[in-house]
Amino acid sequence: MVSCDDMQEGLENKTGHQCCSKRKVKRGLWSPDEDEKLVKYITTHGHGSWSSVPKLAGLQRCGKSCRLRWINYLRPDLKRGSFTALEESIIVEVHRMLGNRWAQIAKHLPGRTDNEVKNFWNSCIKKKLIAQGLDPKTHNLLSNNYKHNIPDTNPSYPPLLHKFSSISTFEYQNPNTQAFLESGSNSSIGTVPVSSFTSRPSEFSMLDESCMWVGGYEPIQSIKLENEQTEQQ
DNA sequence: AAGGGACACAACCGCCCCCGA
DNA sequence: CTCGGGGGCGGTTGTGTCCCT
Known part of the structure; x- marks a missing residue:
């Protein structure tokens, strides 16, 4: 069994971000200890330059990984839990106007991240739209031939x-x-x-x-x- | 109880843009 | 003007959990 770290060791100087190419960086899930270090550092000093955060915070992580962890998970203003019907309707409506611009869509949902919106779209909304016979890319009606193959599994759609x-x-x-x-x-x-x-x-x-x-x-x-x-x- | 498929979510990859030297 | 680094973003993959058989 090859661990993620082992694999990374071989790839370190070939792929990955330039910001971490010179240091041995850890990948994969964050431990509570790492989270604590990152939160403690950013709440005390602010993130400043992300590329210098791992070193200053005592983390063996890439700066981008720290940034992502903070933005998507550790930020204190994040709203956790399921999306509400209203949030869902906002996502659908803004997506119809902007397309897959997740960061822009997320700006309409305080406390939600682009990653969260993207995941919610891919795992839930997209399927609902298809079940309604709508093209999730264009929000237009799909062809009849296509619709006939879709089971009517979501009578509650469209969203509120x-x-x-x-x-x-x-x-x-x-x-x-x-x-x-x-x-x-x-x-x-x-x-x-x-x-x-x-x-x-x-x-x-x-x-x-x-x-x-x-x-x-x-x-x-x-x-x-x-x-x-x-x-x- | 075991296993495997579906699902949700976390994290990474790679590209692009912006800005400063 | 060019180049390189940093940051942002969308796409994709990895992993854990749940549920059904």
């Missing part, structure tokens, strides 16, 4: 969308906020500046000018909605 039966007022600090209007099962039918948003669509989602999701969490703008309800599309 916020549905507003009426809108009384919008109060925006930022007039550039965009509303992405939805109509039935169609994709977004257009974007309009919210300041001129006078119709009352039953379903919509909004992004501000920096593409931050407005409806998903603590709103940037003050939005007053009447008769808000959440239901299956």
Whole structure:
């Protein structure tokens, strides 16, 4: 049996990152002791240059490995646990607009990492979309021939969308906020500046000018909605 | 109880971009 | 302008766990 470290020893100077090519680095799962060292160092000093973190923190790891461990697992502001229906709907909607730009998508989900979103997409959402007869890449309908081979195993899909039966007022600090209007099962039918948003669509989602999701969490703008309800599309 | 398939999640790889020398 | 290093990102693989047979 060849251990990961043994294999790595042979490969060390051929592959891997340049930042760790000069040092013997450990790979694989992080031990609680390593986690503790990394957390202790970063909370005390900040990460600064990641390439120097392992040395200064007393770790035999690559700087990139430290960065990844911190960002994906050790960061104190991480939200653990299952994705909520709202988070899922945000992922689907943003993915439809941006594609596989996981880091961008993750920015719409405070406390979630790009890796987490990517894993959730690949292990869960992708299958749900396919089961619904939707192409997970384009979000368009798949061909009938393809759909016929897909079992109807996910009657609960599509994900929950916020549905507003009426809108009384919008109060925006930022007039550039965009509303992405939805109509039935169609994709977004257009974007309009919210300041001129006078119709009352039953379903919509909004992004501000920096593409931050407005409806998903603590709103940037003050939005007053009447008769808000959440239901299956 | 054992084994093997499915699944979720952690971690790594390799490429690209940016920035400073 | 060019080059090299650092960091960010998406794709992929590895590993542990659960569940079914």
